[in-house]
Structure formats: C-alpha cells, structure tokens
Amino acid sequence: MKKIILCCMAGMSTSMLVAKMQRAANEANIECEIYAVAADQLKSNLDGANAVLLGPQISYKLPEIKQLCNKVNVPCDVINMLDYGSMNGARVLNFAMKMFLEPAD
Template sequence: MTKKILLACAGGFSTSMLVEKMKESALDKGIEVVIDACGEGDLENYLPADIIMLGPQMGHAEDSVREKVGENIPVTVINMMDYGMMDGEKVLNTALHLITK
C-alpha cells in the first residue's frame, strides 16, 4: 500500500524543494510513496496522511498540529541538519521508519 508523507512549513515553499529530493530517493529505491508539501494553514486540505513532518521553523507548532490530527498520525519535526542540506534520502528514511513504528 502506498504511504502518504506530508511536509509542512510556514508557507510550503522550502519544503517543496525537499519533497523533490525525497521523491528522487524513493524512485531510486523503488519505493511507492506520495509526498506533498503545504503551508501550515493548508494542512487539513492534505489529510489524511501516514505521517506529517514539520519544517524546523515550525517546531513550535508540533503539539498543536498533533492535537489537530489526532494520535493516529505521527507528527515530527524534520532534523535541522537534514533539512538544511536538503537530504531527501535521510528525511525519507526517517518518515518510513516512523510510519512503521
């Protein structure tokens, strides 16, 4: 079954670049996933998802996002170094690991 990963940041712009890197990594590994990026205000329009990953600049919103989506969807903040380096492979691996927990 295809997993859906949602990245959210203040406006959805910086995470869009990371989404492309994650899609490249998934394609290279033969993993079927749907990966989207959105701004914080559009989050509800992209649900359901198997995981929500927040840009580091949204770390302060982790608890409120978790309250909005409930306990069935994992919510995490993307590692700042991986985000800054646009390391799509590491972020994808983190997402897949948390989904299967």
C-alpha cells in the first residue's frame, strides 16, 4: 500500500483534495493511504511515506521540505495550482504515483 502525504500550512485546506484523491484511487482499485498534515508536523509523519505533495500556497517551503524528504528518500513536489484549485483528485493522484513509480532524474 502506498502512502501519500499532502502538506499545507495547517493541514486543513488539503482535506477536500485528499477525499477526492482517495475516491479516485478507490475507483481505479489503487491501494493507498492519503492524508493531509500541517507543514510543521511533516517530519513526524514521514515514516513509510512514498510521496509528499505540497499545496501551492506553501510552494516557498519546497527547498526546506525537499531537504527533509531527501534524507529518507521520499520524493516531494508542489501540486499544480490548477489541479489544486479545481480539486482534481484524479490528476493529483496520477502526479503522486508518477513521483514514486518513475526513477528520479
């Protein structure tokens, strides 16, 4: 089972997107655990994670969070603003899956 973490400032704004991603995963028969955490709680939630996605509103934290994720070999990136704004759970799920299924450059 894959573990995908969505990270925003308080862990609240991503909760709707988490639900839409989980629905898309269920419809595609993809076993994964998706949840949101606040940026300051990410470190304690990284164990077993396969991907970390940042809400566009905290994209400025990418270097800091990427450094944290690199220490435990977890890919990290920012969610596309249009996909985030439209709450396109299927596209964000697909983005996360590409992060951990394709080798890093």
